[in-house]
Amino acid sequence: MSLILPKFEYYKPSTLDEALELLAKFKGDARILAGGTDLIVDLRSRIKKPKAVIDIKGIKELHKLEYIEGKGLIVGATVTLNELLEHPIVKSKFHVLYDSVRQLADMQLRNRATLVGNICNASPAADSAPALLVLDAKVKAVSKRGERVIEIKDFFKWVKKTALEPDEMVTEVFIPEPPEGSRGKYYKATRNVEDLAIVGVAGLVAYPNEPSKRIVRLAYASVAPTPIRIYEVEELFKRDEPLPKLIDEAVNIALRKVSPITDVRGSDWYRRHLVDVLTRKLLIELFLEG
Numbered sequence: 001m002s003l004i005l006p007k008f009e010y011y012k013p014s015t016l017d018e019a020l021e022l023l024a025k026f027k028g029d030a031r032i033l034a035g036g037t038d039l040i041v042d043l044r045s046r047i048k049k050p051k052a053v054i055d056i057k058g059i060k061e062l063h064k065l066e067y068i069e070g071k072g073l074i075v076g077a078t079v080t081l082n083e084l085l086e087h088p089i090v091k092s093k094f095h096v097l098y099d100s101v102r103q104l105a106d107m108q109l110r111n112r113a114t115l116v117g118n119i120c121n122a123s124p125a126a127d128s129a130p131a132l133l134v135l136d137a138k139v140k141a142v143s144k145r146g147e148r149v150i151e152i153k154d155f156f157k158w159v160k161k162t163a164l165e166p167d168e169m170v171t172e173v174f175i176p177e178p179p180e181g182s183r184g185k186y187y188k189a190t191r192n193v194e195d196l197a198i199v200g201v202a203g204l205v206a207y208p209n210e211p212s213k214r215i216v217r218l219a220y221a222s223v224a225p226t227p228i229r230i231y232e233v234e235e236l237f238k239r240d241e242p243l244p245k246l247i248d249e250a251v252n253i254a255l256r257k258v259s260p261i262t263d264v265r266g267s268d269w270y271r272r273h274l275v276d277v278l279t280r281k282l283l284i285e286l287f288l289e290g
Contacts, residue, residue: 004044005040005043005044006043006046006049008043008049008050008051008052008053009051009052009053010052010053010055011052011053011054011055012054012055012057012058013054013055013056013058013059014058014059015059015061016059016061016062016142016171019032019054019056019059019169020142020143020144020167020169021144022052022054023054023143023144023166023167023168023169024143024144024167026050026051026052027166027167028166028167029050029051029052030050030051030052030053030054031048031050031052031053031054032054032056032077032120032169033053033054033055033056033057034056034057034077034078034114034116034117035080035112035113035114035117036112037105037109037112037113037117038113038117038118038121038123039053039117056077056078056169057078059078061076061171062076062077062078062171062172063076063078063079064076064079064172065079065083065084065087067087067089067093070177071176071177072174072175072176072177073089073090073093073094073174073175074172074173074174074175075115075116075172075173075174075175076116076171076172077114077116077117077169077170077171077172078114078116079114079115079116080110080111080112080113080114081101081104081105081109081110081113081114081115081118082107082110082111084097084101084115085098085101085102085110093177093178094135094175094178094184095178095182095183095184095185096131096134096135096184096185096186096202096203096204097128097131097132097135097175097184099131099184099185099186100127100128100130100131100186100188100200100202101115101127101128101131103127103186103188103193104118104127104128105194106193106194109194115128115173116170116172116173119132119139119152119155119156119162119170119173120162120164120170121160122156122157122158122159122160122161122162122226123159123160123196124159124221124222124223124224124225124226124227125196125197125200125221125222126221126227127186127188127197127200127221129152129156129219129221129227130186130200130201130202130219130220130221130227130229131184131186131202131219132152132173132175133152133153133202133217133219133227133228133229134184134202134203134204134217134218134219134229135175135176135178135184135204136151136152136153136175136176137152137173137174137175137176138150138151138152138173138174138175138176139151139152139155139170139172139173139174140170140171140172140173140174141163141164141165141168141169141170141171142168142169142170142171143165143167143168143169144167145167147171149174150163152173153229156226156227157226158225158226159225159226178204178206179204179206179207179215180206181206181207182204182205182206182215183204183205183206183286183289184202184203184204184205184286185202185203185282185285185286186200186201186202186203187200187201187278187281187282188200188201188221189274189278190265191265195265196222196265197221197222198222198265198266198270198271198274199220199221199222199223199260199266199271199274199275199278200220200221200222201218201219201220201221201275201278201279201282202218202219202220202221203216203217203218203219203279203282203283203286204216204217204286205217205283205286205287208286208287211237211238211239211240212238212240214237214238215234215237216233216234216236216237216250216283217229217234218230218233218250218254218279218282218283220254220258220275222260222265222271223258223259223260223271223275224258224259224260225259228257228258230253230254230257232253232257233249233250233253233254236249236250236253237250243287247279247280247283247284250279250283251275251276251279251280254275254276254279255272255275255276258271258272258275260272260275
């Protein structure tokens with residue numbers, strides 16, 4: 001990997017309108033720079049060779065981190081992961097998001113990296129994505145043509161590909177208030193604490209002792225071309241049956257839905273084994289906590 005970046009035009013707009021004008025001007029040949037923890041690596045390795053880089057860190061309206069009681073959390077495009085972790089409401093209410101972000105990279109990278117950047121990079125191994133999937137997050141995409149809201153389940157299209165149009169950028173992520181009394185966790189199997197996930201599993205459970213009201217959600221990283229939520233398990237847990245039986249069925253469904261690859265981090269069969277082990281561990285712990 002070269003330490004020298006390819007040539008590009010560098011812009012640092014002070015307003016969102018300026019940034020959108022630039023995106024429209026370059027018609028897909030521009031890249032957004034917020035934290036830069038993924039983009040700079042891709043530039044150095046020549047994976048990306050844009051004509052322009054648009055640095056949005058100076059746009060004040062994008063540095064928004066706001067909790068609205070009873071509605072949810074708004075996370076702007078330039079809010080860093082460490083800023084997110086330091087917000088007391090994230091740890092107290094958005095458990096699975098907190099748990100996933102604290103395991104993402106290391107302290108130094110989290111000082112630069114952003115939540116929006118993590119999902120816009122669209123890696124199948126993105127740690128924040130499974131948490132956002134089980135929390136039913138929404139993404140606001142904006143261009144000179146207007147704005148639209150994209151459900152997080154519709155945002156990831158393929159490896160490193162999102163639903164964004166070339167002239168669009170994500171300005172914020174909205175995370176609805178979690179179900180009352182819910183608990184969430186994220187388990188990440190990895191070779192070391194700073195590495196990408198071999199498998200990541202996010203779970204959320206609410207009303208564990210009331211089958212008819214019970215909410216169970218599961219989502220995964222590094223088991224398919226995109227992060228995935230397995231909706232088929234959710235109705236399963238509304239049955240008034242022994243928990244071990246339901247967990248067995250949930251694991252079997254998950255194993256049918258995942259399509260892991262073999263790469264330098266792990267083989268497909270090892271990833272399937274991790275899906276089995278981590279799903280069981282996660283569900284048992286979340287039900288016991290409830």
